Amino acid sequence: MSRRELHLNLFVYPGGHHEAAWRHHGSDPARILDVEFYQDLARRAEAATFDGIFFADGPALADNVRYASRFRLEPFTWLSAIAAVTRRIGLIATASTTYSEPYNLARLFASLDHLSRGRAGWNIVTTGAPQAALNFGLDAHPVHAERYDRAREFLDVVTKLWDSWEDDALVADQETGLFADTDRIHAIDHEGPHLKVRGPLNTPRTPQGRPVYVQAGSSEDGRAFAARYAEAVFTAHQTLGNGQDFYADLKKRAAGLGRDPEKVLVLPGISPFIGSTEAEVRALHDEYNELTQPEYSLQLLHRMLGLRLTAEQLDGPVPRELIETGGERGNGSRFQVILDIIDREQPTVRGLLHRLAGARGHRVIAGTPEQVADQIQEWFEQGAADGFNVMPPGLPGGFDLFADQVVPILRARGLFRTAYTGTTLRDHYGLARPDSQYAA
Amino acid sequence: MSRRELHLNLFVYPGGHHEAAWRHHGSDPARILDVEFYQDLARRAEAATFDGIFFADGPALADNVRYASRFRLEPFTWLSAIAAVTRRIGLIATASTTYSEPYNLARLFASLDHLSRGRAGWNIVTTGAPQAALNFGLDAHPVHAERYDRAREFLDVVTKLWDSWEDDALVADQETGLFADTDRIHAIDHEGPHLKVRGPLNTPRTPQGRPVYVQAGSSEDGRAFAARYAEAVFTAHQTLGNGQDFYADLKKRAAGLGRDPEKVLVLPGISPFIGSTEAEVRALHDEYNELTQPEYSLQLLHRMLGLRLTAEQLDGPVPRELIETGGERGNGSRFQVILDIIDREQPTVRGLLHRLAGARGHRVIAGTPEQVADQIQEWFEQGAADGFNVMPPGLPGGFDLFADQVVPILRARGLFRTAYTGTTLRDHYGLARPDSQYAA
Ligand SMILES: Cc1cc2nc3c(=O)[nH]c(=O)nc-3n(C[C@H](O)[C@H](O)[C@H](O)COP(=O)(O)O)c2cc1C
Ligand SMILES: Cc1cc2nc3c(=O)[nH]c(=O)nc-3n(C[C@H](O)[C@H](O)[C@H](O)COP(=O)(O)O)c2cc1C
Numbered sequence: 001m002s003r004r005e006l007h008l009n010l011f012v013y014p015g016g017h018h019e020a021a022w023r024h025h026g027s028d029p030a031r032i033l034d035v036e037f038y039q040d041l042a043r044r045a046e047a048a049t050f051d052g053i054f055f056a057d058g059p060a061l062a063d064n065v066r067y068a069s070r071f072r073l074e075p076f077t078w079l080s081a082i083a084a085v086t087r088r089i090g091l092i093a094t095a096s097t098t099y100s101e102p103y104n105l106a107r108l109f110a111s112l113d114h115l116s117r118g119r120a121g122w123n124i125v126t127t128g129a130p131q132a133a134l135n136f137g138l139d140a141h142p143v144h145a146e147r148y149d150r151a152r153e154f155l156d157v158v159t160k161l162w163d164s165w166e167d168d169a170l171v172a173d174q175e176t177g178l179f180a181d182t183d184r185i186h187a188i189d190h191e192g193p194h195l196k197v198r199g200p201l202n203t204p205r206t207p208q209g210r211p212v213y214v215q216a217g218s219s220e221d222g223r224a225f226a227a228r229y230a231e232a233v234f235t236a237h238q239t240l241g242n243g244q245d246f247y248a249d250l251k252k253r254a255a256g257l258g259r260d261p262e263k264v265l266v267l268p269g270i271s272p273f274i275g276s277t278e279a280e281v282r283a284l285h286d287e288y289n290e291l292t293q294p295e296y297s298l299q300l301l302h303r304m305l306g307l308r309l310t311a312e313q314l315d316g317p318v319p320r321e322l323i324e325t326g327g328e329r330g331n332g333s334r335f336q337v338i339l340d341i342i343d344r345e346q347p348t349v350r351g352l353l354h355r356l357a358g359a360r361g362h363r364v365i366a367g368t369p370e371q372v373a374d375q376i377q378e379w380f381e382q383g384a385a386d387g388f389n390v391m392p393p394g395l396p397g398g399f400d401l402f403a404d405q406v407v408p409i410l411r412a413r414g415l416f417r418t419a420y421t422g423t424t425l426r427d428h429y430g431l432a433r434p435d436s437q438y439a440a
Numbered sequence: 441m442s443r444r445e446l447h448l449n450l451f452v453y454p455g456g457h458h459e460a461a462w463r464h465h466g467s468d469p470a471r472i473l474d475v476e477f478y479q480d481l482a483r484r485a486e487a488a489t490f491d492g493i494f495f496a497d498g499p500a501l502a503d504n505v506r507y508a509s510r511f512r513l514e515p516f517t518w519l520s521a522i523a524a525v526t527r528r529i530g531l532i533a534t535a536s537t538t539y540s541e542p543y544n545l546a547r548l549f550a551s552l553d554h555l556s557r558g559r560a561g562w563n564i565v566t567t568g569a570p571q572a573a574l575n576f577g578l579d580a581h582p583v584h585a586e587r588y589d590r591a592r593e594f595l596d597v598v599t600k601l602w603d604s605w606e607d608d609a610l611v612a613d614q615e616t617g618l619f620a621d622t623d624r625i626h627a628i629d630h631e632g633p634h635l636k637v638r639g640p641l642n643t644p645r646t647p648q649g650r651p652v653y654v655q656a657g658s659s660e661d662g663r664a665f666a667a668r669y670a671e672a673v674f675t676a677h678q679t680l681g682n683g684q685d686f687y688a689d690l691k692k693r694a695a696g697l698g699r700d701p702e703k704v705l706v707l708p709g710i711s712p713f714i715g716s717t718e719a720e721v722r723a724l725h726d727e728y729n730e731l732t733q734p735e736y737s738l739q740l741l742h743r744m745l746g747l748r749l750t751a752e753q754l755d756g757p758v759p760r761e762l763i764e765t766g767g768e769r770g771n772g773s774r775f776q777v778i779l780d781i782i783d784r785e786q787p788t789v790r791g792l793l794h795r796l797a798g799a800r801g802h803r804v805i806a807g808t809p810e811q812v813a814d815q816i817q818e819w820f821e822q823g824a825a826d827g828f829n830v831m832p833p834g835l836p837g838g839f840d841l842f843a844d845q846v847v848p849i850l851r852a853r854g855l856f857r858t859a860y861t862g863t864t865l866r867d868h869y870g871l872a873r874p875d876s877q878y879a880a
Contacts, residue, residue: 029612084524
């Protein structure tokens with residue numbers, strides 16, 4: 001077996017992952033919609049031999065855009081513009097199985113994979129933001145189980161669409177005049193409870209065959225879905241123990257379904273605050289936290305936990321007993337992560353808000369480059385991670401610190417590649433190219 | 441008033457517009473999915489100071505991909521990759537009001553406009569290919585009138601979405617912590633017969649406010665739609681007389697609706713076969729026609745006219761009496777263009793097939809550079825066109841001939857710009873940037 005290798009993605013977020021990052025002097029709000037800013041970031045991530053860059057997404061405006069840079073960069077257009085200025089780094093777009101038409105979505109991914117020569121990945125979500133429903137003719141977000149039900153059918157449909165042209169169906173023989181071998185292009189004739197799609201797709205099969213399937217749900221349904229379909233799993237854990245539990249659970253589920261657990265990469269999020277001394281890190285972290293706005297954070301808390309608190313309660317304890325633990329929200333794994341923080345750390349309301357400000361429930365690692373590298377190595381070697389989704393608190397500076405100071409340590413320790421060995425995202429993740437299910 | 445100026449778009453088509461172009465030695469089928477091929481073409485069109493490049497689209501596979509390069513390049517991804525390597529040329533994407541979700545489509549265009557700094561245009565179609573219906577859960581393509589009915593409502597919805605952030609809603613003031621002025625971000629609360637969309641869009645208003653509205657339907661419904669909404673109209677005419685009739689009709693309709701007719705540009709398609717002598721042009725044209733495949737062309741004839749003919753009938757007359765003129769198809773303006781060719785020119789079946797092979801009913805101008813420039817000037821000055829959608833028979837060679845040999849003549853005659861004077865597609869077309877309808 002070849003040496004196990006760490007995988008690193010850069011999770012791009014307008015302004016940076018810390019909710020107040022856009023207010024920090026290291027950020028330039030004037031460039032928040034400037035594609036060259038993001039192209040440049042992608043180039044730096046490629047120079048650091050990252051596996052991929054990742055764009056989150058949701059088809060609705062967040063409620064709290066008054067205080068934070070919570071608009072959305074549409075992933076397909078943005079990643080296509082990034083593909084044009086990079087050659088190796090993977091391009092992972094979030095897209096919803098609830099609010100997309102499978103034929104249209106299959107085309108966008110096929111095209112991203114063609115034009116990037118095999119670098120597309122799909123972060124498959126059922127959409128977290130319930131207000132999206134109102135933008136799509138619905139009165140309410142479909143319930144959790146129904147969303148996952150449609151997601152499974154959706155995945156089946158788009159997989160068939162990506163397989164609908166066999167690899168050698170495009171002939172383009174100038175001599176004989178045969179452009180495409182239509183015997184190798186297949187209608188998919190899908191009719192299911194949620195979707196009816198005839199196919200075939202209107203584009204030849206792509207360099208990777210299919211985009212890499214990434215998944216980011218951690219509920220029971222989400223894990224079952226990931227275990228069956230995902231090739232990489234984004235997740236959020238605060239403690240090594242929780243990370244190990246999730247990791248072991250997911251690998252076991254995948255193996256139970258007959259899959260090779262090594263082909264299901266577990267990639268927790270980390271938000272690294274980096275400084276040359278612990279005091280410097282603490283000061284930096286405080287700087288960011290002082291820029292947070294309680295109005296925003298209290299809204300976020302309401303959305304995430306259903307808790308309605310006021311500014312007067314900021315320095316008191318979190319009223320744990322008021323948090324509703326049943327119902328739809330209770331299914332969310334992020335919800336559980338936050339409950340655990342409250343129970344474990346017993347923070348004040350302000351303390352909790354600062355904890356969440358870093359990366360919305362993802363793990364913040366504050367330390368020197370060595371300390372950050374140690375944490376990464378520990379999780380990687382102790383069965384909690386195959387790599388990480390890196391969520392810099394501020395961009396671009398937060399990424400540069402990681403690339404310049406942490407990556408060299410990881411390389412020196414033999415944990416992370418020093419050069420790309422392949423060209424596609426599948427290559428970087430060590431995943432085989434799937435055959436078309438229609439191939440004889 | 442400033443001098444009237446010719447507008448030119450390059451209509452990009454995989455392989456070129458002549459149906460057999462991909463078989464010609466001037467074509468390289470291996471590059472038919474190579475984004476750099478198209479980026480390079482866009483760079484050349486920008487060097488020739490074209491107003492825009494244009495991608496057609498439809499969410500279904502054509503029936504006749506066996507013989508011709510009739511797959512589809514997804515316009516948003518492809519044009520975003522092109523935006524990344526160009527700075528001025530407009531980027532016009534075709535998208536369907538029948539088979540898109542307005543929220544998703546509004547985001548794609550907003551993003552294309554942001555990342556290209558104001559170069560997006562939307563060719564609004566209701567989708568020609570009826571088989572698309574089967575890829576979207578429907579049993580049949582909605583009838584013509586219903587498609588246009590939805591198109592009008594769709595346009596209203598996406599326009600409101602693009603207006604939903606007023607221009608100054610994005611504040612991003614690091615000092616005060618106000619990221620967006622939510623008093624200037626508006627729910628659209630649309631509820632109509634076809635669509636229900638709350639909004640607002642999840643992205644700030646774009647450089648052009650809205651993409652340029654282009655339209656390509658020429659039926660009665662199509663013209664009425666164009667007269668009300670379109671800022672540029674793509675159309676197909678074979679004779680100056682027909683072009684003049686259409687031009688006058690459309691401008692009159694627009695004026696009748698209180699619009700400035702100069703702000704509705706009429707841009708017929710032309711497919712230029714260019715050679716240094718008439719004999720050379722004829723030889724080139726013959727070379728292309730000899731590469732056509734009757735199986736393909738007969739299928740196309742069946743699809744366009746409902747005529748089922750065999751190879752034995754190729755050298756006989758077109759059986760005009762067998763063409764069904766009523767029904768859905770009869771609504772199509774392209775249908776009428778072809779009927780006129782048959783009535784006017786009385787071609788053999790093969791002759792008609794060769795006529796259509798050039799550009800599917802668009803006008804083929806075969807001639808020397810001077811002759812092509814003369815034709816362009818005549819239509820431009822005789823009230824048939826404000827410019828043209830240039831459809832080179834073969835790519836890239838057919839475009840290079842036009843750019844190198846026809847464009848200098850048009851410039852020397854003072855008809856066409858020698859440099860861009862603005863930066864957005866609206867600038868190139870002489871169109872004002874619209875205010876948000878929500879602005880006070
Ligand atoms: C790193 C990461 C990124 C995520 N990105 C998105 C996103 O972009 N859009 C979204 O709707 N949900 C996103 N999610 C949330 C999950 O998709 C969410 O949990 C899901 O909608 C509900 O699944 P669950 O209940 O199985 O957890 C993300 C989660 C993680 C861990
Ligand atoms: C230059 C040009 C380009 C066109 N491109 C498309 C296209 O990409 N997709 C499409 O469905 N229809 C396209 N059309 C066809 C019209 O949209 C078609 O006529 C419409 O679907 C029906 O409208 P009508 O009946 O009003 O003509 C194009 C037409 C012209 C003139």
